[in-house]
Amino acid sequence: xxxxxxxxxxxxxxKYISHLDLLRTFQRALRRAHIPMAYSGGFNPHPEMSFASxxxxxxxxxxxxxxxxxNEEISGEDVIMRLNAVLPVGLRVExxxxxxxxxxxxxxxxxxxxxxxxxxFEKDIDIEDCxxxxxxxxxxxxxxxxxxxxxxxxxxxxxxxxxxxKALSQGGGEVVLDCVLSSGxxxxxxxxxxxxxxxxxxxxxxxDEKIERIDLYSDMEGELTPLLLIDNA
Amino acid sequence: xxxxxxxxxYDKLLPKVERPGRYIGTEWNSIHKALEGINIxxxxxxxxxxxxxxxxxxxxxxxxLLNDQKDIYCERVFAPWPDMESLMRKEDIKLxxxxxxxxxxxFDFVGFTLQYEMSYTNIINMLDLAGVPKLTSQRRExxxxxxxGGPCAYNPxxxxxxxxxxxLGEGEEQMxxxxxxxxxxxxxxxxxxxxxxxxxxxxxxxxxxxxxxSYNEDNTIKSIMPNKEGVPEKVKKRVIxxxxxxxxxxxxxxPFIDVVHDRIMLEIFRGCTRGCRFCQxxxxxxxxxxxTVEELFSIAEKLVESSGYEEISLSSLSTGDYSKLSELAEKxxxxxxxxRIGLSLPSLRIDSISLKLLQEVQKVRKTGLTFAPEAGSQRxxxxxxxxxxxxxxxxxxxxxxxxxxxxxxxxxxxxxxxETMEDVEGIADLGYKVxxxxxxxxxxxxxxxxNITISTSxxxxxxxxxxxxxxxxxxxxxxxxxxxxQKMLRKKGFTYNWHDPNLSLLEAVFxxxxxxxxxxxxxxxxxxxxxxxxDEHFKYEAWLQAFEDCGIEPEFYALRKRxxxxxxxxxxxxxxxxxxYLKSEYRKALKGETTRDCRTVCTGCGINLLEEGGVxx
Ligand code: SF4
Numbered sequence: 047x048x049x050x051x052x053x054x055x056x057x058x059x060x061k062y063i064s065h066l067d068l069l070r071t072f073q074r075a076l077r078r079a080h081i082p083m084a085y086s087g088g089f090n091p092h093p094e095m096s097f098a099s100x101x102x103x104x105x106x107x108x109x110x111x112x113x114x115x116x117n118e119e120i121s122g123e124d125v126i127m128r129l130n131a132v133l134p135v136g137l138r139v140e141x142x143x144x145x146x147x148x149x150x151x152x153x154x155x156x157x158x159x160x161x162x163x164x165x166x167f168e169k170d171i172d173i174e175d176c177x178x179x180x181x182x183x184x185x186x187x188x189x190x191x192x193x194x195x196x197x198x199x200x201x202x203x204x205x206x207x208x209x210x211x212k213a214l215s216q217g218g219g220e221v222v223l224d225c226v227l228s229s230g231x232x233x234x235x236x237x238x239x240x241x242x243x244x245x246x247x248x249x250x251x252x253x254d255e256k257i258e259r260i261d262l263y264s265d266m267e268g269e270l271t272p273l274l275l276i277d278n279a
Numbered sequence: 280x281x282x283x284x285x286x287x288x289y290d291k292l293l294p295k296v297e298r299p300g301r302y303i304g305t306e307w308n309s310i311h312k313a314l315e316g317i318n319i320x321x322x323x324x325x326x327x328x329x330x331x332x333x334x335x336x337x338x339x340x341x342x343x344l345l346n347d348q349k350d351i352y353c354e355r356v357f358a359p360w361p362d363m364e365s366l367m368r369k370e371d372i373k374l375x376x377x378x379x380x381x382x383x384x385x386f387d388f389v390g391f392t393l394q395y396e397m398s399y400t401n402i403i404n405m406l407d408l409a410g411v412p413k414l415t416s417q418r419r420e421x422x423x424x425x426x427x428g429g430p431c432a433y434n435p436x437x438x439x440x441x442x443x444x445x446x447l448g449e450g451e452e453q454m455x456x457x458x459x460x461x462x463x464x465x466x467x468x469x470x471x472x473x474x475x476x477x478x479x480x481x482x483x484x485x486x487x488x489x490x491x492x493s494y495n496e497d498n499t500i501k502s503i504m505p506n507k508e509g510v511p512e513k514v515k516k517r518v519i520x521x522x523x524x525x526x527x528x529x530x531x532x533x534p535f536i537d538v539v540h541d542r543i544m545l546e547i548f549r550g551c552t553r554g555c556r557f558c559q560x561x562x563x564x565x566x567x568x569x570x571t572v573e574e575l576f577s578i579a580e581k582l583v584e585s586s587g588y589e590e591i592s593l594s595s596l597s598t599g600d601y602s603k604l605s606e607l608a609e610k611x612x613x614x615x616x617x618x619r620i621g622l623s624l625p626s627l628r629i630d631s632i633s634l635k636l637l638q639e640v641q642k643v644r645k646t647g648l649t650f651a652p653e654a655g656s657q658r659x660x661x662x663x664x665x666x667x668x669x670x671x672x673x674x675x676x677x678x679x680x681x682x683x684x685x686x687x688x689x690x691x692x693x694x695x696x697x698e699t700m701e702d703v704e705g706i707a708d709l710g711y712k713v714x715x716x717x718x719x720x721x722x723x724x725x726x727x728x729x730n731i732t733i734s735t736s737x738x739x740x741x742x743x744x745x746x747x748x749x750x751x752x753x754x755x756x757x758x759x760x761x762x763x764x765q766k767m768l769r770k771k772g773f774t775y776n777w778h779d780p781n782l783s784l785l786e787a788v789f790x791x792x793x794x795x796x797x798x799x800x801x802x803x804x805x806x807x808x809x810x811x812x813x814d815e816h817f818k819y820e821a822w823l824q825a826f827e828d829c830g831i832e833p834e835f836y837a838l839r840k841r842x843x844x845x846x847x848x849x850x851x852x853x854x855x856x857x858x859x860y861l862k863s864e865y866r867k868a869l870k871g872e873t874t875r876d877c878r879t880v881c882t883g884c885g886i887n888l889l890e891e892g893g894v895x896x
Binding site for chain 2 (some may be wrong): 058059060062064066070071073074075076077078085091103104132133134135136217236
C-alpha cells in the first residue's frame with residue numbers, strides 16, 4: 047500500500063457537513079475519480095482513509111487533511127486533477143503528496159490548528175488592549191460541556207492551549223483574530239470555547255461572523271510544521 | 280428575492296437547526312441553472328423529511344427528466360423539519376426551493392408526490408409556509424398551479440379541494456406533455472381556468488373542479504359527473520408501454536447526509552402478476568414490464584460512474600419474479616466485485632429465493648433477510664392470495680440458516696378480512712417453527728445469536744383492490760390481537776414489533792375517503808397535525824377533534840362495509856384493472872379460493888384493454 051496525504055479546502059457550501067458525512071462524501075468522490083484505493087482486511091473491508099482532524103460543523107477551512115492508501119502508484123498531480131473534477135462545490139483538493147513508507151498518521155501528528163476568527167464589535171475598540179489583558183490572566187477559565195458525560199459541565203483552564211493570538215483590526219468594529227490553538231488527541235481547544243472565555247473577560251460586546259481554520263500543524267520539537275511537509279517520500 | 284435573505288437563511292438560520300445538511304441543496308449531481316432562458320420553474324415537493332424524500336426513485340427520475348429540458352428549472356423541496364419550520368415562521372421566511380433558495384410561491388408549478396396518506400397534512404403545511412393559498416378555489420391568476428401524482432393520486436378525492444390537477448399513472452411521458460401545454464398557454468397569455476381546460480385533455484390528467492359529486496341520504500355517493508364539456512367521464516391512468524425506451528437519468532443526486540435508501544436503485548421491472556388481494560401496488564402498477572438485462576446493465580454502468588455509490592439495489596415489487604434475475608445478478612456481481620460494489624436484493628419473495636444467488640450476494644455483503652408471509656395460517660393466506668406455504672417459508676429460512684444467517688425478519692398483517700384469533704396465533708406458531716429450524720443446524724455451523732423479528736402492521740383496505748369494499752378491523756380488536764401476540768412471543772430470540780392502530784385507522788379513512796375530507800385535513804392541520812407518519816409528531820386526539828369539528832365520522836370511511844354496487848369515490852378513475860375482476864377476486868377471497876399468478880396464463884384483470892393494442896402479451 048502506498049500512503050498519500052491530501053490537503054483540501056472545506057468551503058462555505060460544505061461547512062455544515064459533519065465528519066462522518068464528509069467521510070462518505072470523499073469515499074464516493076474517490077470512486078468517481080477512479081483512485082485505486084487500498085482496502086482494509088477483515089470481515090467488513092473499507093477503503094483506507096482517515097482525516098487528520100474533525101472540523102466543527104459550521105466552520106470553513108483552508109487546510110484540512112485526508113490520508114489515503116492506494117494500491118497502485120499515482121502522482122499527486124493526478125489525484126488533485128481527478129478528484130477536483132468530481133468533488134461537489136465547496137470541496138477542493140489543494141495538494142496531494144506521496145508519503146514515505148510507514149508514515150505517521152495525520153491524526154497522530156496534529157498538535158495545533160490555526161484559525162481566523164471574524165468578529166464584529168458593537169463599536170470600535172482597542173482589540174490589542176483587550177487581548178493583552180485577556181492573555182495576562184493567570185488562568186483563563188472556560189466552561190466546557192461534556193457530551194460523553196450527559197453534557198455535564200466542567201470548568202477548565204484553557205491558557206496552556208492558547209499558543210498565540212494576534213489581532214488585525216479592520217476598523218468599524220470589525221476584527222480578525224489570527225490564533226493558534228491546541229488541536230488533536232492530547233489537548234484540544236475549540237475556537238468557540240476560546241471566544242466564550244474572551245466574552246467573559248471583555249463582556250458580551252461582539253459576535254462571531256465566521257470562523258475559518260487556516261491550517262493544521264505538528265509540533266516538531268517546538269517548531270510548528272504544516273502536516274504536508276512531514277513524512278514525505 | 281432579496282439576495283441577502285438567501286445568505287441569511289444559509290449562514291444564520293442553518294447553524295441553529297438540528298441537521299443543516301438537509302437544506303444545503305448543492306449535493307453532487309444536483310442541478311443549478313441560471314435563470315436566463317428559464318421559462319418554467321417547477322418546485323418538486325416531497326411532503327416528508329429530506330431523508331425520506333431523497334430515498335425515492337420516482338422523484339429522482341422526474342427531477343432530471345424536467346431539468347433535461349433547457350427552459351425548465353426543476354428544484355427540490357422537502358417538508359422542513361419542525362425545528363426549521365419554527366425558525367422560518369419566527370423570522371418570516373417562506374418555503375424555498377433547495378437549489379436556488381428562491382421562494383416557491385413565485386414558481387409556475389408546485390408539484391407534490393403522494394406516497395402515503397399520512398403525509399397529507401404536510402402538504403397543507405408546506406403550502407401555508409410557502410404563502411400559496413391552500414385551496415384550489417382561493418388561487419388566483421399568477422399563483423402557481425398546485426399539482427400531484429404518485430400512488431395515492433389514484434384516489435385523489437380527499438385532496439381534491441387542495442390540488443388543482445392530478446397526474447395519474449406513470450409520469451415519464453405525461454409530465455412533458457403537460458409542460459408543452461403550459462408553454463403554449465403561457466405564450467398566449469391565457470387565463471388560469473383555460474389552462475386547466477387545456478391540460479384536462481392530456482391523458483391521465485384529472486382536474487377535480489371539473490367534476491360534481493352528489494350524495495345520497497345515507498351519505499354515500501350518488502354520482503360523480505363532469506360539469507364541463509369535453510372533460511372525460513373516466514380518467515385513465517398513463518402507462519409506459521416499453522420500459523426499455525422510457526427515460527432514465529444517467530446521474531442521480533448523491534446526498535451528503537445519511538438518507539433512508541442511500542444507494543443506486545435499479546428498477547428492474549414495473550407491475551406484478553402475483554395478484555395478492557390486499558396489495559394496491561400489485562393492482563395499480565400493472566401490467567408487468569421488464570427492462571432487459573442489457574438495458575439495466577447500461578443504466579447501472581452510467582450510474583456507478585456518475586454517482587460513486589458502493590451499492591446497487593434491484594428494485595421492483597417482487598425482485599425474485601424478474602425473469603432473468605440470476606443472469607442479471609451474476610453479471611452485475613462479476614463486473615463490480617473488483618470495485619467492491621455490493622448488490623442488494625430487497626423484496627425477494629420467500630418462495631423465489633435462489634440459494635445460489637443468496638450465496639453470490641453474500642460474498643460481497645452479508646445482510647439480514649426479510650420474509651413476508653403476511654398471514655399466519657394457510658387458510659388466511661389463501662384468502663389474501665399470498666401463494667406461499669409454510670413449507671416454502673421453512674425451506675427458504677432453513678437455506679438461509681444453513682448459510683450462516685441468524686437474523687431474519689418476518690412481516691405479517693393483522694386485521695385481514697375473515698381473520699380469527701386462530702389465524703393470529705398462527706403468526707407466533709410460524710415464528711416458533713422458524714426458530715426450531717434454526718436449532719436444526721449443527722451448533723458449529725450456524726450463525727450466532729438467533730434473532731427473529733416479527734412485525735405486524737394493521738391491514739388497511741385500499742382502493743382498486745379486491746378488498747376495497749371491506750371494513751377495517753376496529754382498534755380494540757387489533758389491540759387485543761397485538762397483546763395476544765406480545766404474550767406469545769415473549770421469549771429469547773424473538774422481537775415483536777407492531778403498528779399503532781390509531782394511525783392505521785386514519786390511513787384507512789384517507790385511503791378510501793371522498794371530497795368531504797379536504798376540510799378535515801385543513802382542520803387537523805389547524806390543530807397542529809403534521810408529520811403524522813412520525814410517532815413523535817402524531818396527534819391522534821387532535822385528529823379526532825378535527826373530525827368532530829367538521830361533523831364527519833371516521834368510522835364511516837374506515838369501518839363500513841360497502842355494497843358492491845355503491846358508487847365509490849374513485850369510480851371515475853380507471854386504472855385498467857376492471858371492477859368486474861376485483862369483484863370476482865373478492866368473492867373468491869371470501870370462499871378461500873386462490874387465483875394463480877398470471878405470468879403464465881392471463882386471469883383477465885383487464886389491464887390489457889387499457890391501451891390500444893394492449894400491453895400484456
Ligand atoms: S391482463 Fe392478464 S396477464 Fe395482464 S396483468 Fe391482467 S391478469 Fe395478468
